[in-house]
Amino acid sequence: MSGRVASVPTAERSRLNAWVRSLARQPIWAFVIAELLFFSLMPGTREFFFSTGNLLNILLQSTFIGIIALGMTFVMINAEIDLSVGAIMALAASLSVGLQSQLGMIPAALLGLAVGAALGGLNGLITYKTGVDSFIVTLGAMLGIRGLVFVYTNQESYFALNFAYADFGMSQIAGVPTLAVIFVAIAIVLHVVLTNTRHGRDTYAVGGNRDAAVNAGVRVGRHLLINFTMLGALAALSGLLLSTQMGASTPNMGTVYELWVITAVVLGGTKLTGGHGSIVGTVGGVLGIQILRNGMNLMQVQAYWVLVILGAMLIAVLILDKRTTGAGRDGARA
Amino acid sequence: MQQVQSPGSWRERLRSILRDQGILVAFVLLLIVMSFTIDRFATTENILAVIRQVSILGTIALGVTFVVIGGNLDLSVGSMLSLATVMVVDLHDKIGPLPAILVTLVVTLIAGAVNGTLVGFLRLNSLIVTLGMLSVLQGATLLYSGGKNVDIANQSDTWFAVFGRGRLISMGNIDINVPVVLFLGLAVVLGIVLHRTGFGRKVFAVGGNRIASSYSGLRASRIVFSTYLISAFAVFAGAVILGSRVMGSQNTVGQTWELQVLAGIILGGTSLLGGSGSIAKTVIGILIFGFINNGLLLLGFPFYAQWLVTWLVIILVVWLDVASKRGRLWAA
Numbered sequence: 221m222s223g224r225v226a227s228v229p230t231a232e233r234s235r236l237n238a239w240v241r242s243l244a245r246q247p248i249w250a251f252v253i254a255e256l257l258f259f260s261l262m263p264g265t266r267e268f269f270f271s272t273g274n275l276l277n278i279l280l281q282s283t284f285i286g287i288i289a290l291g292m293t294f295v296m297i298n299a300e301i302d303l304s305v306g307a308i309m310a311l312a313a314s315l316s317v318g319l320q321s322q323l324g325m326i327p328a329a330l331l332g333l334a335v336g337a338a339l340g341g342l343n344g345l346i347t348y349k350t351g352v353d354s355f356i357v358t359l360g361a362m363l364g365i366r367g368l369v370f371v372y373t374n375q376e377s378y379f380a381l382n383f384a385y386a387d388f389g390m391s392q393i394a395g396v397p398t399l400a401v402i403f404v405a406i407a408i409v410l411h412v413v414l415t416n417t418r419h420g421r422d423t424y425a426v427g428g429n430r431d432a433a434v435n436a437g438v439r440v441g442r443h444l445l446i447n448f449t450m451l452g453a454l455a456a457l458s459g460l461l462l463s464t465q466m467g468a469s470t471p472n473m474g475t476v477y478e479l480w481v482i483t484a485v486v487l488g489g490t491k492l493t494g495g496h497g498s499i500v501g502t503v504g505g506v507l508g509i510q511i512l513r514n515g516m517n518l519m520q521v522q523a524y525w526v527l528v529i530l531g532a533m534l535i536a537v538l539i540l541d542k543r544t545t546g547a548g549r550d551g552a553r554a
Numbered sequence: 555m556q557q558v559q560s561p562g563s564w565r566e567r568l569r570s571i572l573r574d575q576g577i578l579v580a581f582v583l584l585l586i587v588m589s590f591t592i593d594r595f596a597t598t599e600n601i602l603a604v605i606r607q608v609s610i611l612g613t614i615a616l617g618v619t620f621v622v623i624g625g626n627l628d629l630s631v632g633s634m635l636s637l638a639t640v641m642v643v644d645l646h647d648k649i650g651p652l653p654a655i656l657v658t659l660v661v662t663l664i665a666g667a668v669n670g671t672l673v674g675f676l677r678l679n680s681l682i683v684t685l686g687m688l689s690v691l692q693g694a695t696l697l698y699s700g701g702k703n704v705d706i707a708n709q710s711d712t713w714f715a716v717f718g719r720g721r722l723i724s725m726g727n728i729d730i731n732v733p734v735v736l737f738l739g740l741a742v743v744l745g746i747v748l749h750r751t752g753f754g755r756k757v758f759a760v761g762g763n764r765i766a767s768s769y770s771g772l773r774a775s776r777i778v779f780s781t782y783l784i785s786a787f788a789v790f791a792g793a794v795i796l797g798s799r800v801m802g803s804q805n806t807v808g809q810t811w812e813l814q815v816l817a818g819i820i821l822g823g824t825s826l827l828g829g830s831g832s833i834a835k836t837v838i839g840i841l842i843f844g845f846i847n848n849g850l851l852l853l854g855f856p857f858y859a860q861w862l863v864t865w866l867v868i869i870l871v872v873w874l875d876v877a878s879k880r881g882r883l884w885a886a
Contacts, residue, residue: 348885348886350873350885351873351876351880351886352869352872356868359813359820360868360869361865362813363817363864363865366861367859368862370856371856440886475809475810479688479689483686483689486682486685492682522697524697524701525693527689527693528689528694528697530686530693531686531687531688531689531690534686534689535682538683538686539676542677
């Protein structure tokens with residue numbers, strides 16, 4: 221569950237050390253617990269916060285950033301990044317809602333997913349084949365894919381004509397919102413993939429030391445293609461789910477989502493320089509953000525404070541990380 | 555003895571020109587093609603209009619160029635622009651134009667100093683630090699204004715209008731606007747600072763290899779800190795022009811500007827890895843951005859067509875750059 225380290229610790233004191241370090245590497249869960257305690261005890265929020273309804277609500281609100289953050293974790297452990305996820309969300313949602321009347325609900329949704337996966341894959345392919353930094357490739361894609369959204373929608377919002385679409389967004393499984401169930405299910409699957417499969421090990425290897433990974437026989441190109449495609453598909457899925465919840469799609473959906481997602485993943489302990497990170501941490505990062513928004517909302521603090529606190533937390537995590545792991549590596553973008 | 559110029563060396567020279575000045579060549583070709591295919595493109599009014607349109611984005615890009623050449627990123631300039639524009643406009647009516655400008659200058663420099671301290675002295679990852687500051691400054695903007703848009707009540711009766719709406723020279727239908735002069739003037743000043751002073755050389759050295767530059771006795775932390783101050787100053791200048799031009803501001807006016815600024819810098823051929831680039835490249839990159847947009851609009855395409863073109867052009871430009879450095883087109 222802790223972030224993995226490429227090198228094996230050699231010292232004898234490693235056990236305690238490793239434990240302290242793993243906690244230090246995932247301070248986000250300590251923060252999540254502190255938040256839960258704080259809002260459960262605080263007068264003004266304690267009457268409402270710790271109820272099943274509110275907690276499920278937090279989980280539901282976490283779904284849209286969360287699903288993308290899960291995919292972004294893989295890409296960022298690879299030492300890559302994807303800024304185009306917000307635009308992919310909007311394109312997939314617009315296609316899925318806009319083509320319902322022509323194609324039918326399910327085929328339109330599948331088309332949205334397929335387009336998202338294809339564009340994600342395209343990002344990965346260009347990054348690998350041309351050697352251009354993924355930050356630049358996906359910065360271009362962020363603008364370009366948003367352009368595609370506007371070309372397709374002509375700047376219009378679409379409303380889901382099929383009521384079953386919006387009903388799905390409101391539906392529950394055993395009292396839990398279906399969308400939240402989907403998020404949790406994907407999180408569990410991807411946690412297993414990252415910790416227990418060859419693809420997961422390769423993800424750390426490629427991000428930790430790409431040349432070594434190549435020498436060890438990892439097919440980096442195919443590997444990156446898989447992770448970027450997966451991220452594109454997850455971003456598209458997030459867009460679809462958000463549009464089922466709204467019963468509509470808007471061309472501006474997902475603007476600045478890329479920044480929220482990256483914030484959540486970094487809060488969860490994944491490093492931009494690659495090789496480190498975990499799904500558990502990312503889920504903590506997403507929940508940490510949403511609990512803060514929810515609790516502060518209940519406290520009737522101006523919502524704007526959340527932005528200030530989040531930004532400060534992001535920087536604080538970085539300082540903490542530097543303190544606990546020493547000098548740290550200087551990446552290309554450091 | 556004079557060396558005989560063989561055809562091979564001539565070709566060699568052409569190749570090296572293309573490699574070093576490829577963007578400039580592409581830019582000139584773009585202008586030529588556009589002037590032949592678009593009727594109203596190659597008129598003085600249109601060209602001046604384009605430069606005016608990109609002047610605010612360009613002004614900010616000039617400052618960010620220092621940060622990028624120093625080996626870092628600044629994603630906070632968009633939010634900083636929002637904060638500075640909202641402040642200068644809001645304070646204009648409350649404390650008068652000059653105090654408003656001074657207070658805004660101090661606030662942006664403080665924001666830049668925070669970036670510079672975290673990245674320069676604490677040596678934290680600049681992408682994350684400035685991403686955090688993007689959030690903090692956007693929040694600060696909304697807290698400051700309470701979420702309301704701000705504007706200047708008496709718009710026709712303030713000298714503050716000169717920065718965004720003023721004209722320096724007006725001959726017939728040719729206007730030289732103040733924003734254009736400010737943009738190009740700042741480009742010249744910052745160009746001299748970057749390319750003709752010891753400080754500028756140190757920025758390149760630190761961006762090229764921070765560790766080596768530290769060993770050679772440069773105070774790398776201080777230099778990185780300074781690049782963020784310059785970036786913040788450029789944002790301040792952009793905010794004054796923008797506030798003066800619009801005479802009002804939304805709270806999110808600068809949203810996504812940080813990425814457009816980077817796109818312009820990259821288009822100009824400055825590497826995000828640091829250690830190379832120039833003010834001239836940034837000016838050209840920003841102008842390419844503006845002329846592509848202008849040409850597409852004149853051809854009747856919607857405004858978002860430029861985003862699709864930018865997508866292609868950014869990747870192509872950087873690809874050709876890295877390909878020429880490694881001597882092979884494909885990385886794999």
